[in-house]
Amino acid sequence: MEKLKIGIIGAGRMGITHMSILGPNPNIKITAISEPSKLIGSLFEKYFSGLTVYSDYNEMIQKEELDGLLLCTPPNLHKSIGLQAIEKGINLFVEKPFTTSYKDAIELAERAECKRLVGQVGYVNRFNDMFLKAKELLKNGIVGEVIRFKTEMFSSTICKPDDGEGWRGKIESGGGCLFEMGSHAIDLVNYLIGIPDKISGSLLNKVYSKNVEDIVSSSFYYNNGIVGTLFVNWCDPTYRKPSNKIEIFGSEGKMLVSQHELKIFLKSLRSDYKLSKGWNTIYITDIFNNVPFYVRGNEFTSQLFHFVDNIIDRSKTNICTFADGANTQRVIEEIRADAKINMGSN
Amino acid sequence: MEKIDKVVFGDNQFFGINHMSQDKAQQLAEKFHDLKSIIDVYEYAFESGINSIMLNSNDRANEITDYFRSNKTKYPDIHWYPSLPYPHKYANLVAEKGIIPAVNEVLFAGNTAGGFLSMITKGSAALLGKDIIKVMQMLIDIEMKAFAGLNLKVIFLQNIISDLLLGLNAKVFFIEFAEYIKKKYNVLPGFLTMNLPLLLEKFKEWELEEVVICSSINKIGYLMSPGIAEYERATSSYDRAKYQIMAMSIMASGAIKADDATGYIKKLNIDSVVFGASSRKNILETSKMLNEIL
Numbered sequence: 001m002e003k004l005k006i007g008i009i010g011a012g013r014m015g016i017t018h019m020s021i022l023g024p025n026p027n028i029k030i031t032a033i034s035e036p037s038k039l040i041g042s043l044f045e046k047y048f049s050g051l052t053v054y055s056d057y058n059e060m061i062q063k064e065e066l067d068g069l070l071l072c073t074p075p076n077l078h079k080s081i082g083l084q085a086i087e088k089g090i091n092l093f094v095e096k097p098f099t100t101s102y103k104d105a106i107e108l109a110e111r112a113e114c115k116r117l118v119g120q121v122g123y124v125n126r127f128n129d130m131f132l133k134a135k136e137l138l139k140n141g142i143v144g145e146v147i148r149f150k151t152e153m154f155s156s157t158i159c160k161p162d163d164g165e166g167w168r169g170k171i172e173s174g175g176g177c178l179f180e181m182g183s184h185a186i187d188l189v190n191y192l193i194g195i196p197d198k199i200s201g202s203l204l205n206k207v208y209s210k211n212v213e214d215i216v217s218s219s220f221y222y223n224n225g226i227v228g229t230l231f232v233n234w235c236d237p238t239y240r241k242p243s244n245k246i247e248i249f250g251s252e253g254k255m256l257v258s259q260h261e262l263k264i265f266l267k268s269l270r271s272d273y274k275l276s277k278g279w280n281t282i283y284i285t286d287i288f289n290n291v292p293f294y295v296r297g298n299e300f301t302s303q304l305f306h307f308v309d310n311i312i313d314r315s316k317t318n319i320c321t322f323a324d325g326a327n328t329q330r331v332i333e334e335i336r337a338d339a340k341i342n343m344g345s346n
Numbered sequence: 347m348e349k350i351d352k353v354v355f356g357d358n359q360f361f362g363i364n365h366m367s368q369d370k371a372q373q374l375a376e377k378f379h380d381l382k383s384i385i386d387v388y389e390y391a392f393e394s395g396i397n398s399i400m401l402n403s404n405d406r407a408n409e410i411t412d413y414f415r416s417n418k419t420k421y422p423d424i425h426w427y428p429s430l431p432y433p434h435k436y437a438n439l440v441a442e443k444g445i446i447p448a449v450n451e452v453l454f455a456g457n458t459a460g461g462f463l464s465m466i467t468k469g470s471a472a473l474l475g476k477d478i479i480k481v482m483q484m485l486i487d488i489e490m491k492a493f494a495g496l497n498l499k500v501i502f503l504q505n506i507i508s509d510l511l512l513g514l515n516a517k518v519f520f521i522e523f524a525e526y527i528k529k530k531y532n533v534l535p536g537f538l539t540m541n542l543p544l545l546l547e548k549f550k551e552w553e554l555e556e557v558v559i560c561s562s563i564n565k566i567g568y569l570m571s572p573g574i575a576e577y578e579r580a581t582s583s584y585d586r587a588k589y590q591i592m593a594m595s596i597m598a599s600g601a602i603k604a605d606d607a608t609g610y611i612k613k614l615n616i617d618s619v620v621f622g623a624s625s626r627k628n629i630l631e632t633s634k635m636l637n638e639i640l
């Protein structure tokens with residue numbers, strides 16, 4: 001098989017990480033990157049042969065014959081670059097948050113669908129072995145009917161006053177805690193529980209950032225009666241790495257899940273899943289699947305190899321589609337609108 | 347190549363790092379909030395006969411090394427195995443500011459590297475970019491300040507960085523790191539990795555020799571990419587005159603019991619093990635078992 005040609009736009013932290021993860025994949029070759037920083041571009045030119053470096057992504061999309069593109073720019077550029085790539089028939093992996101508006105997300109999803117391209121969004125929790133296990137258990141009714149959930153996400157991304165100069169410091173470019181971290185927590189809810197029908201009680205507050213929120217909270221309501229709450233804080237120094245947690249209370253038990261462990265309390269024995277009555281704990285060391293190459297965690301490798309595999313074999317099911325990305329975008333927008341009503345212009 | 351110590355005492359337990367459970371990590375972080383509780387645990391390690399410490403250059407490293415520097419007469423023979431850098435410091439800075447401003451901040455914040463650096467202004471970052479090797483050397487020196495005056499044995503590059511560079515096939519950075527560590531610090535260069543088979547294959551191809559490779563090695567294959575079979579093949583056939591292998595995570599964050607863990611290591615051609623624990627009983631037992639098999 002001829003190697004797939006992959007390009008990367010945006011050689012920041014995620015762009016470089018993805019480049020490394022895919023580097024040893026025998027089915028692909030990274031042929032081009034586009035990066036506006038002359039400094040970073042020149043380093044790639046100097047140290048990496050077989051790679052064409054562009055400072056202008058328009059030029060890269062037009063000149064290169066790519067099978068897949070990893071879009072790792074600030075989120076406000078995803079729509080225009082994405083549409084260009086789709087028109088050229090290039091399969092797309094887009095970092096999260098998918099876009100900066102629901103409308104843009106829908107447009108990208110529809111265009112990619114129309115062209116029958118693979119479109120994947122970088123919600124990496126969907127590839128974490130523990131959340132996959134939780135999904136499987138929930139699907140099989142382990143905790144019975146879901147009644148109530150509570151999801152939390154913490155990170156120590158911004159732990160001192162931020163001048164708001166970078167793209168993460170501006171809502172317009174896709175920055176702020178809701179876009180950056182909240183999107184992961186919301187996508188996890190969409191994935192494990194479903195897309196909420198109504199949002200209420202949303203609050204956004206600032207701690208260190210000048211222009212964007214640092215803490216997000218909200219309540220989700222579902223037409224089937226499920227109720228849940230969300231809390232996201234990206235300036236908590238007690239967390240070394242971004243951590244997602246979700247607690248799900250159901251008619252037959254309760255489940256607490258994070259990236260590394262899953263605790264389940266059951267009212268009765270489920271021998272089909274080797275789960276006893278009362279408390280059960282599953283650790284990541286019990287269920288992990290090794291990946292061919294490890295850089296930042298198994299899920300980061302799994303999600304990119306999934307993208308490549310989907311390009312090679314179109315009959316595979318895409319775990320994180322553009323439609324999934326659009327659903328998260330809708331919830332983000334609703335939280336922001338709801339918070340505005342609750343808090344006025346503060 | 348100078349032989350590394352067979353049993354080295356690690357540091358994950360002190361910094362709230364547990365690959366298996368956030369709750370356990372939190373408990374550890376609470377337990378080791380003060381220096382005294384950390385030193386108590388080191389005392390158990392010394393009692394068990396260990397005299398080697400691996401320590402990451404995180405924000406608490408200084409506190410620990412300061413203690414040992416000021417009590418050098420009490421601990422004259424400790425061998426130090428620093429690992430650089432503390433990746434989350436850089437990850438957060440990069441997330442906040444972008445790659446170049448982040449490097450700039452580390453290099454120039456208070457001119458911590460001193461000396462010639464005071465000659466260079468922030469505006470010359472572009473110049474530095476042209477000589478990334480020099481930047482790397484300056485970053486190493488900044489990270490190594492915490493270990494000044496200590497008896498060093500190996501200086502390791504953290505796995506997040508070495509695996510990132512491995513995926514990029516960035517030969518020159520591995521070569522330059524190794525050369526700089528040998529030349530400037532006169533000790534063995536080391537690389538932490540979660541991809542030992544590929545790293546070893548690349549080192550052979552690049553003829554990068556006389557280095558230490560430290561990797562997760564345990565009987566359940568946890569954090570061993572691409573898999574346990576490849577690890578067993580790689581560790582059965584490497585040239586022990588050119589490479590020394592140190593195993594870490596032999597108990598996979600507590601998933602494997604110490605006797606099982608050491609039983610597995612015994613079957614492989616491994617020179618050394620780094621482990622961490624926090625109770626006296628676990629430290630004494632594990633240390634004894636490792637001394638018997640290595």
